[in-house]
Amino acid sequence: MISETALRWGGGGSIIRELSAYGAQRAREVGPENVFDFAIGSPSADPPPTLHAAVRRLMDFVPPAELHTYVPAPGIPAVRAKIADYLNRSFSMAYRPEDICLTDGASSALALLCRVLLAPGEEVIIPTPAFPEYWVYVEAMGATVKAVPCLAESFQLDLAALEAAVTERTALVILNSPNNPSGAVYPREDLEQLTAMLSRRERELGRPIYLLADEPYRELVYGGTEVPFLPGMYPDAIYCYSFSKSLSIPGERVGFLALHPEAAERDRLFDAIQGAMRITGYLCVSPLFQLAAAECLGTTADVSVYERNRDLICDGLRRLGYQFPEPQGAFYLLLKAPEGDGRAFSRRCMAEDVLVVPGEEFFCPGYVRLAYCVPEERLRRALPAFRKIAESYGILP
């Protein structure tokens, strides 16, 4: 009676949740200042003052029944127009307001697109490490993931392996840059090669291969790293964006997808997205928060805190003998497990009240993910614990 598909992903807790529950228990036992929780990727920076100012202004000046009413499922027309305009100015694109569709963050955009574009037997190419929820969206449709490991150490794209993975059953490629969990940002040259290969394969196979560009971390890059805009290279790239990280409002669920005006089957695809929204009982994104986010386009929370955190933790860990690729974006770091086993390393860290997620959760064995979106103080205070762990592994220089 009860859907086995739904049960498959509903039962049991995730490791992140288990770590979080353990952290809460330890906080009661030894005090919250002595628990170093780096498990969850929730922004620590405050939303920009412009956001609350916009919310307050909207509440002051828009009649309340109007401010909180139903709005069209793809978004408030003025908000869609502002987003299209912002993308066009930022990335030299030609989006029209009707190409933008507001969604409950990027996750619902990705889930909707998988709902619409996948069928049993089809394949989705995902470079790993990657966010595990992609597997849920894909496998719930009866499609399968072809995981293509990134290059060792650098976690950059393995272009030859990606090309080899494309078959006549490839419906989608999901790309997430800046990457969760590796912090890698894929450079323009690689993306140009990748999209040229996909264009060629589209022509050879006579079917579209959509590229989902999952980019909630776009603004979180360090040292002037460029995040190339994929739809500028490849019309079948669907841009999936969330204001969760840039405005520090992950719980409010405001994001959008942008369909390239020249995407294959553009009109049918847009209609199908609307249909998939109806099937899930989706009506609209909060009008208050879509209006407020639209007023904040081009501004962000003070994301420089993440760069300072990155520098602090990278420097500290390097001195202690740890190995890791230096993150260029997002607020994650993949730390190599000295014994080559991410789960064992995560457990060893837990014993010192340091909470990090085994890389195995992200299809990246032998590492742990450290989310450094925390108060700087917590990073500083965690270094002695990391020293103790390094000593126990004998890696301290």
Add this chain to the structure above:
Amino acid sequence: MISETALRWGGGGSIIRELSAYGAQRAREVGPENVFDFAIGSPSADPPPTLHAAVRRLMDFVPPAELHTYVPAPGIPAVRAKIADYLNRSFSMAYRPEDICLTDGASSALALLCRVLLAPGEEVIIPTPAFPEYWVYVEAMGATVKAVPCLAESFQLDLAALEAAVTERTALVILNSPNNPSGAVYPREDLEQLTAMLSRRERELGRPIYLLADEPYRELVYGGTEVPFLPGMYPDAIYCYSFSKSLSIPGERVGFLALHPEAAERDRLFDAIQGAMRITGYLCVSPLFQLAAAECLGTTADVSVYERNRDLICDGLRRLGYQFPEPQGAFYLLLKAPEGDGRAFSRRCMAEDVLVVPGEEFFCPGYVRLAYCVPEERLRRALPAFRKIAESYGILP
């Protein structure tokens, strides 16, 4: 490639949207004060002052990064506890916080439950008239709706017909009282008979028949009409509630479902709902609005405006010779088409700039739905147009 299921419900506009676009065009031509739009069921009453006060207080006193962060998918624990407590006090129930699951309004609760409880070949019993989105949720799962027309004129449940509709393939019954579009409220005696019948059939068939109690209009009842609490009669009733109408915040998408602690397969069902949430990329309801709504439990917008509207429009239409069952709840009225054709009647009304939805959209042929959740002024000013229409049909007394 593109899902035909999704396309089926995504292409083409709904009649309500078409009416709305026509109304906007006419407003530009003849002035908004001369267009009488009764097509959309969007609350006209302002949210209660307590709601905005709660939102402002939360913004003033909760650290912003904390206020807008990710919260657990089934809801903030304190909010779930408050809701359970409120239901227990109001309806003498014994819900635990873990029986409550926040959802994006009642629509996403219904869609999630259909996702989890239906499979191809199964049947869902729905008394008609009814909200057409139910068909989308059911048919997207490959299940079928068995529509059971309510009694003529009164639009009350046809208990004998409902009993006859139950088969070994019946997985769900969806009940919506106060009803959209009829305004009927099902009395206790009928619901007791219905749930007794369902309990008996559950035992005979050896499988649960879940009853989805879709009750976003619970607080909108007139003349002291009782809205019995279905889970109090039937443990397999799943309560689906939305704050959209009671607090006039439909766009903010705050609702919940409550699983009876003694529901069949309670734990597996709850797990499957969590899995279905992951499949749709759902993460959480806005923490700001779930906290604010929880502070407003037991208070509502000034819903007395809808009762005044109902009295005004019922009195006015009756004097003009129209026939309709007097609504006991919600903010809809089903007006009988003098020529017996709801679509023709809706078109005749359009010619006088009166916008009403053909009852055919709600599986109620021969009627139109009039949503009287509008400023009182609009109702008064529409009466001369209704007089002209009545004259043209020769029904004016």
